[in-house]
Amino acid sequence: MILQLWYSHMSRPTPALLKPRKTPQQTRSAVTIEAIHCATIQVLLTGGIGRLTTTRVAERAGVSVGTMYQYYPHKQALLFALVERQFNLIETAMRDATTRLMGTDLRTIAHGVATAWLDAKMADMVASRAIYGISAEFDLSELMSRAAQTMTTSIDALLASACDAHFADRQSVAFMLAALLGGSVRVVMEAAPSEENFARLRRELPEACHAYLVAAGRSEVA
């Protein structure tokens, strides 16, 4: 199949070809697309990527396979659309939060960022959890890198604006904070997603971030 020629060494997507095939013009098709989107998440949740087939998605969405191919040139494009939408949601939420927190103190920043992150991730935990594991189909690392980079940059700017601290190696601190946030929530969602654990996360994560920021900033405060 020609598809395989698009990849150099891993399942790396060629963005141009991952875009939707056509944009809906009537109300009917907009509904269809939403149904497909929704069905995809459901199928992902009940069987993981390994069991996601075009037929199953179409079935669940109540449309025929052919319909799917009218909007997405292939399965990967569908998945890509899903992931991208999710990333954008979270990215926006975090951008809003960091903007709002500019110039405040370390405690406010730590708690604000941690809470915003938790809120964003939990808001559609369904989609988030569904999306973990899509990496089997195409290389997410590029997208994840970009997201991580964006987040680190936002946090870095935020730290620079803190009114009560400054850091010797602010970039590293921002990087570490992003890793702590992103990683801990992910691990809990994947390995131990219970109400109790989410409560713990909400209680402890902001404190942990705060403690780290204070410790990292202390050595440099006059």
Added chain:
Amino acid sequence: MILQLWYSHMSRPTPALLKPRKTPQQTRSAVTIEAIHCATIQVLLTGGIGRLTTTRVAERAGVSVGTMYQYYPHKQALLFALVERQFNLIETAMRDATTRLMGTDLRTIAHGVATAWLDAKMADMVASRAIYGISAEFDLSELMSRAAQTMTTSIDALLASACDAHFADRQSVAFMLAALLGGSVRVVMEAAPSEENFARLRRELPEACHAYLVAAGRSEVA
């Protein structure tokens, strides 16, 4: 295929059927198995699970497909063996570390645990990275839950033994520490695996753990 009857709602493995089909008795076969193991990791690294086929693994290992099926009843069993081996390695490393650190102070504990974790994960980063994403083939969450639980318990015991602090909700602190460690390393390996970032991780993660433990313990120290 009958395989599908083994799963209730997700790709949940039936442990009994994931075990190796037979144990090697001659040196020859031990070599073969090792080659297969090794080939599997290589194939995973260069194409992710989506491109891992029995034929490709066999080819890379320099044996025939049939040989693989002499030791593993099916593809999943092969992957399962890989994952389990890796989990055991890390689990052992962490058990050793926590044992060694019993009764020491918070700083020693934080740095010791973080360093042990980093060492274990980096030692065979190759295997670790290869394994992320296997979840497409069968449900890893059971295994991950168990691992997370084990680790939390170890850390909990360690915290209880700390000579210079005690905690109001030690379980939650242990849980959070495990999540911070596990998550941050994973995220960096997946999203931004550069030498620079690993250096940052080595520098910042122990400090972050320490800061958190001190903050969490402070409220309770007389």
Added chain:
DNA sequence: CTTAGATATGAATGATCCTTCAGCTTTGGT
């Protein structure tokens, strides 16, 4: 009411891939 364009259908196609098995080669003990 008509009709062009938009949208939906689903059987058929072709490709991929897991798994088996009947026959072959190698090993190690006697």
Added chain:
DNA sequence: ACCAAAGCTGAAGGATCATTCATATCTAAG
């Protein structure tokens, strides 16, 4: 040297699945 057990082979069977396309249905503007 001989042979029984262990190990290896790879073509063929059978199943799944992504994708296409000829055909049918629907929508809305004129």
